[in-house]
Amino acid sequence: MTSTQQAVTADDLPVTVSFTRRADPAHAVQMSAWIRAGLTLAEGAPGFLGGGWVQPRNGADEWHMLCRFDSPATLAAWEASPERQWWLGSAQGLAEMTRTERRTGIEGWFDAPVAAAEEVAPQPAPPRWKQATTIWLVFFPLNLLATVTLGALLADVHVVARVAALTIVLTPLMTYLLLPWITRQLSWWLAGRRWRDRRVG
Numbered sequence: 610m611t612s613t614q615q616a617v618t619a620d621d622l623p624v625t626v627s628f629t630r631r632a633d634p635a636h637a638v639q640m641s642a643w644i645r646a647g648l649t650l651a652e653g654a655p656g657f658l659g660g661g662w663v664q665p666r667n668g669a670d671e672w673h674m675l676c677r678f679d680s681p682a683t684l685a686a687w688e689a690s691p692e693r694q695w696w697l698g699s700a701q702g703l704a705e706m707t708r709t710e711r712r713t714g715i716e717g718w719f720d721a722p723v724a725a726a727e728e729v730a731p732q733p734a735p736p737r738w739k740q741a742t743t744i745w746l747v748f749f750p751l752n753l754l755a756t757v758t759l760g761a762l763l764a765d766v767h768v769v770a771r772v773a774a775l776t777i778v779l780t781p782l783m784t785y786l787l788l789p790w791i792t793r794q795l796s797w798w799l800a801g802r803r804w805r806d807r808r809v810g
Contacts, residue, residue, distance in 0.1 A: 623658060624684050625712045627675045630704040634670055643700055644674060650692045651676055656683025671707065735799040743795055747787040755779055 632640045644662045651657050660676035678684035687693055735743075755775050763771045797804060 622681075623677060623679050624681050625675060625677045626684065626709065627673065627712075628709040629707045630672045630674070630700075631670050631707050632672060632704040634665070636703060637664070639703055640672055643696075643703060644672065646699075647674075647693075647696045648676070650696055651687060654678075654683070654687040654690065654692075656680060657687070672704070735801075739799055743791055743799065744788070746795075747791045748783065751779060751782060751787060 630640075641664065648660050648662070651660060656679040658677040658679055660674070662675070663673040665671055678687065752775075755778060759775060759778060760771065763774055766774070792799065
């Protein structure tokens with residue numbers, strides 16, 4: 610693969626942005642309305658894949674928000690849009706930005722789910738070697754099974770068509786079934802917890 614092809618591939622990866630705002634707990638109603646307005650505006654932006662937010666509790670003052678776009682280009686377009694500038698301006702005197710994180714590519718699989726019912730600070734992505742190991746644990750047996758079954762049935766088919774058929778079958782299985790399952794099973798390890806503490810948090 611050439612460097613140009615690699616750049617194009619990277620530009621096509623979905624990107625997730627998580628950011629934290631600090632606001633006076635007395636302004637919880639206003640903050641909730643402001644965040645909902647921002648997500649509603651983002652829903653109309655090209656490339657928007659979804660978003661969420663976590664409301665603080667017990668008198669805490671940090672609100673954690675997350676949104677995902679299908680590429681850095683669509684995210685950049687949203688960030689430069691008049692709608693977003695108006696939305697940010699409407700928070701003057703209400704909320705203070707504290708930190709922002711961006712994640713692209715396969716790291717999105719390992720993001721902790723956002724739940725509006727509890728306060729959870731954004732967690733850093735697991736080390737790349739843990740991500741790669743987790744993917745391999747399901748990709749290897751699945752690929753082996755497909756090779757000895759479907760691959761054997763298609764042994765006389767041209768190699769390009771055979772590989773295309775295998776990947777068409779394997780991709781949705783990995784995307785919608787096995788990767789979500791393995792990340793749930795290994796969430797304790799990915800988060801750096803001990804096995805005996807795997808149900809904690």
